[in-house]
Amino acid sequence: MSQNLQAELKQKKPFPRVTAEALLSVLRTAAVLEHQLTEALKPYGITHTQYNVLRILRGAGAEGLCGREVGARMVSRVPDVSRLLDRMEETGLITRERDPGDRRHVTARISRKGLALLAQATPELEVVEQARAGQIATGQLQQLIEVLGAVRGNS
Numbered sequence: 001m002s003q004n005l006q007a008e009l010k011q012k013k014p015f016p017r018v019t020a021e022a023l024l025s026v027l028r029t030a031a032v033l034e035h036q037l038t039e040a041l042k043p044y045g046i047t048h049t050q051y052n053v054l055r056i057l058r059g060a061g062a063e064g065l066c067g068r069e070v071g072a073r074m075v076s077r078v079p080d081v082s083r084l085l086d087r088m089e090e091t092g093l094i095t096r097e098r099d100p101g102d103r104r105h106v107t108a109r110i111s112r113k114g115l116a117l118l119a120q121a122t123p124e125l126e127v128v129e130q131a132r133a134g135q136i137a138t139g140q141l142q143q144l145i146e147v148l149g150a151v152r153g154n155s
Contacts, residue, residue: 026151033132040124044117049078050088051125054118057094057110064097064109093117 005025006014015021037048046054056073057065065073071081078084085108088094093114099105110118133141 023151026148033128036128036132037125040128041121043124044121045091046093046117046121049074049076049084050093051118051121052076053084053088054093054110054114057108058115058118060109062109064107066105066107070108088114 005011005021005028008028009024015024034048037051041048041051052075053070056070060069067081067085070085071078074081085094085096089096089108092111094108095111096106096108099107136144
């Protein structure tokens with residue numbers, strides 16, 4: 001049974017359009033998920049954004065990525081990727097190396113500490129994932145993925 005967004009938001013008036021209700025539902029769902037994921041990561045001392053960076057850099061392997069490439073792969077856009085990477089380097093989660101041939105190019109890589117933290121935190125996020133989506137049939141999840149892709153369009 002689906003949750004009634006109007007009741008959840010304690011809204012007395014009906015939504016003006018089904019499109020407005022649908023988009024607001026997506027935003028509300030994203031906020032609920034973001035909150036749960038943030039709470040799950042608190043014991044590890046990182047944010048969901050930092051977790052995303054660690055996953056991106058783990059996927060990049062030994063080659064690493066420049067800050068611009070990390071920013072392009074983020075789930076949520078971050079206005080200042082350089083400062084985010086600065087903070088993560090200060091905590092030892094990543095390393096960065098300036099290219100001697102082009103001093104403007106800096107490559108970021110996940111550190112051993114970052115890999116260990118990722119290995120510890122990932123099961124906590126999988127618990128949230130299962131609690132929120134584990135009971136939904138695979139076909140419905142595939143439809144959801146397709147519908148949300150259509151909403152995002154060419155973003």
